[in-house]
Amino acid sequence: MxxxxxxxxxxxxxxxxxxxxxxxxxxxxxxxxxxxxxxxxxxxxxxxxxxxxxxxxxxxxxxxxxxxxxxxxxxxxxxxxxxxxxxxxxxxxxxxxxxxxxxxxxxxxxxxxxxxxxxxxxxxxxxxxxLAPSAAMHGVLVDVYGIGVLIIGKSGVGKSETALELIKKGHRLVADDCVEIRQEAEDLIVGSPPPLLEHLLEIRGIGIIDIITLFGASAVRPKKRITLIVELENWDPEKVYDRLGLDEEKMKIIDTEITKLTIPVQPGRNVSVIIEVAAMNYRLKKLGVNAAQEFSRRLDEVISMQDDLDDY
The missing domain is CATH 3.40.1390.20 (HprK N-terminal domain-like)
Structure with a gap:
């Protein structure tokens, strides 16, 4: 404390x-x-x-x-x-x-x-x-298109590797491995790195790398508001994953509910691109553009038209 x-x-x-x-x-x-x-x-x-x-x-x-x-x-x-x-x-x-x-x-x-x-x-x-309420979480926090994305998941699932690929694409690292989280206001959760791990990223097989030395000062930022959580998990063929995005899952951190997405990981899936799209799609939803709801509306119209034809 x-x-x-x-x-x-x-x-x-x-x-x-x-x-x-x-x-x-x-x-x-x-x-x-x-x-x-x-x-x-x-x-x-x-x-x-x-x-x-x-x-x-x-x-x-x-x-x-x-x-x-x-x-x-x-x-x-x-x-x-x-x-x-x-x-x-x-x-x-x-x-x-x-x-x-x-x-x-x-x-x-x-x-x-x-x-x-x-x-x-x-x-x-x-x-x-x-003096804000605080907590610590295992994960990686990255600024993707202005959206603070907290990447979580079991050890070895590829969180740091995904963050490294995002950094190479021009996005910014906030914290790796341990994210210190503070609730600075109502519905305002801010993440930052512990001083010991600031600017550092751990890649299995390579070790610890300094992001500022490799990619420059623009590749990091000291803190960022967390608005989206992405959980990476190994693909489970028995599990049914959300394919439309109509149901929004939430995860509570301290006293704030944050939107959470679960992304299954398997060979051939470009997780960094998926996270980029997830961040952009989140911004569009906040602006009132929801592709899943629009698809649902179109589907309802098609079903309604089919029902009308069946009545003749």
Whole structure:
């Protein structure tokens, strides 16, 4: 499980650490961000202490209006044991009361020169990406015509060899063997390679090859949204395979249902071409063009016409 700390945020956005140095390693457990306006007014009944507290011009201007005897008290409550960090935007000066309270409770206080709304948006996106539900799958992820195709199947069925042929045709490799998957939003599944396997592809009989060295930087990409799953399996003569494509199979990854195709593999079948066509056909379906449904409609018309002729 990937964990995010206040130090990670500081390094990511190049923030300045003002006080509370001892707490810079505190964990951030939620992507939600709090603007503590009510807390500045003294209402702490529902204070979301486990969130990053972002203080902008509005909160500080109200704080300046408080009586001196209340300022330290409010800041001490703001710096709870669960607060991962307090961030001051617009490069504004940090109140002395906040510095004192943060040092007492070891809550890191950071500053940024960015505007409050802009920084809040960027920080939320960063935390949602890092804290998204994750999983790992055995397979190969390839970008085919802009469609993230996750190729799965039993070991030795030819996943990496198929990916290599797709790369030779100009498509891009994302991950081989192990695909790290994150649900970054509802119905949004993104796959990426583990750092150890980045840009690498394993071909039995050859070994591990570096795709960037062989095919250039344009042959890889760091991550890709997964929208289609292709399962390769050895041809089973006893199994009935879908020949029309009317029934759409789904596979659930984390909390998202993704379209899945099963392609039988046997000598003479060009699997890479089939996957290319599958990706293009998937795009056409999203645009409202469904060849299987059109064929079914034509077939129904022919049957209806035949029935009408039989009635005469």
């Amino acid at each position: 990937i964990q995010v700390t206040s130090k990670d945020v500081m390094e990511k956005f190049n923030l300045n650490l003002v006080s509370g140095n001892e707490g810079i390693g505190r964990y951030i457990t939620t992507s939600d961000i709090s603007r503590p306006g009510l807390e500045m007014a003294g209402y702490f009944t529902h204070y979301p202490a486990n969130r990053v507290q972002l203080i902008g011009r509005t909160e500080l201007s109200f704080f300046d209006m408080l009586p001196s005897n209340l300022k330290y008290e409010r800041m001490l409550k703001l710096c709870s044991q669960d607060t991962p960090a307090i961030i001051i935007s617009r490069g504004m000066e940090v109140p002395e009361e906040l510095i004192q309270a943060s040092n007492e409770n070891s809550v890191p206080v950071l500053t940024t020169s960015m505007k409050t709304t802009r920084f809040s948006s960027r920080l939320t996106n960063f935390l949602e990406s890092k």
